[in-house]
Amino acid sequence: MRKALELTLGVLTAVGGFVDIGELVFAVQAGVKYQYLLLWSLLVGTIGIILFSEMCGRVAAVTKKPVMDLVKQTLPKKIALTILIFSSLLNGLTCAAELGGVAIAFQLLIGIADTPAIILTFVLLTGVIWVFPFKVIEKLFGLCGLALCVFIVVAVTTRPDAGQLASGLIPKLPSANLQDILIYFYFALGLISSSMMPYEVYFYASGGIEDHWTPKDLNVNRVTAGVGMTLGGLLAMALVVAASQLFGPIGLLPQLHGTSALMAVIPFGRTGLFFALVGIIFAVGGAAVETSLAGAYNIAQYFGWKWGRYTRPEVTPLFTVTWLLILVVAFVIIMFDIDPIQLAEYAIVFSVVVLPFTYYAVLKTSSDASQMGKHKNSRVITILGWIYMVIVVVIALAAIPLMILTNMGKG
């Protein structure tokens, strides 16, 4: 049981990464528009995030260096600083989107108005990060986020065709005109990049250090990255499958993240709704915690401040002020009545630009025998890592042009 509980860092990272507010709309829309045709992109994203989480967790356990340290030591100073600024902005935007997403889920669950829901969410998230140490935070959000497994059960109860599911795991183009093919690629790109958001590896590696990982914990890291991220990938695939089966035939293309909860209502009524909304609150709340802490980790690590939630907030004053500030900025943004889903979509597309730099720093360090010793990447992992580097570079180059050409996937 204790061993199983150690996996919660991976579960929190994955649930918050894969099933955040953007994914709850994006994956469901992908299922309605393309049935199972885009499952391959979630498979690519899941393998990619397992690969790089394992690498950065291993580096953290062996060298005690979090990802921002790797970016700083591997890339030229100006580029590292640019990455810090860009990723901090994106963490703030993503945090705002997630905070808005939790507030809406609270509204749907307990029936409170907009502003009180946002205030309640802000106070609860700030209180949880302030009061609880990292180990409790990861277990709380990781375990309660598992309520989202209701979507896996929903997907299974819809009895999807196994042959079609399997064929969805192999990339193929839909038969459509050029504009629709571009939209298909925009969705594929969105699904891959939202599975591999940079904040996930920043958070995961820092979390490993918070959990005091040493080389003795490399197996825990391997299993945590593997099991956690696979679960995240399965949840996202379940959303695609359930949407394709339940919403596709009636022509419902969701625009709001609360709509995904309806998929659990159809087979399971109020109980399904409860599990779906509680799961959304903890998964999207987990993503808000991840982004606010990842932002603070990055800034503190870059400037060499004392950081971590393993200790009391007053022991790490600058770090504490930074994550508080990120949450406050997110709160202010969302109070301006900005659509959290659109915000999340912008954040996903722009995060893609940071991906190659972040992952290059992780790949380079984890392959370096002088830093990693006998724990450096095996030949297979290095080759896979470089294949993924090519994929993320292509995605980074295509992201913004595709966003413009497809009018954010709307055609």
Add this chain to the structure above:
Amino acid sequence: MQHKTQFIVGILIAVITAAAILITQTNSEQPLTNHDLHQQLSDLNSFAVEVSLMLDQYKQDKLDFNYLKYQAQKIDKNIDDFYSQLESTTVDASQKNDLSSVETLIFQFGLQLKFIESSQGDAAKLNQIRQSIQQLHQQITESEQHYA
């Protein structure tokens, strides 16, 4: 030198971000086309299907009124945005009728959503709204096919 570089990098990021957002927004401020109307009607149609589904589930006692009320409120807000977007679009004289018929559908749908919000969960009222939404859904589908 260091501060100058930081400043330039900051400005560059801000400019790229603003440019991308502006280009995306400008895309949606082009003169009205049939494609735009079809797009708006598709979204409206999807919302109509969603509201019908919610009302069906509520009728079967599978859904809480909290969810129905607040989801209807969110949809209503989106519908208002559609309406404002269409209102601010440039149209020539020949398109005025088209625009006005779509706006009427949006307005009627928005009205039904407001009825849901104020129904306090009354099953009879919601059943009536359900029938109106189904009729509206039919009209929206016909209109959507017209602009396809």
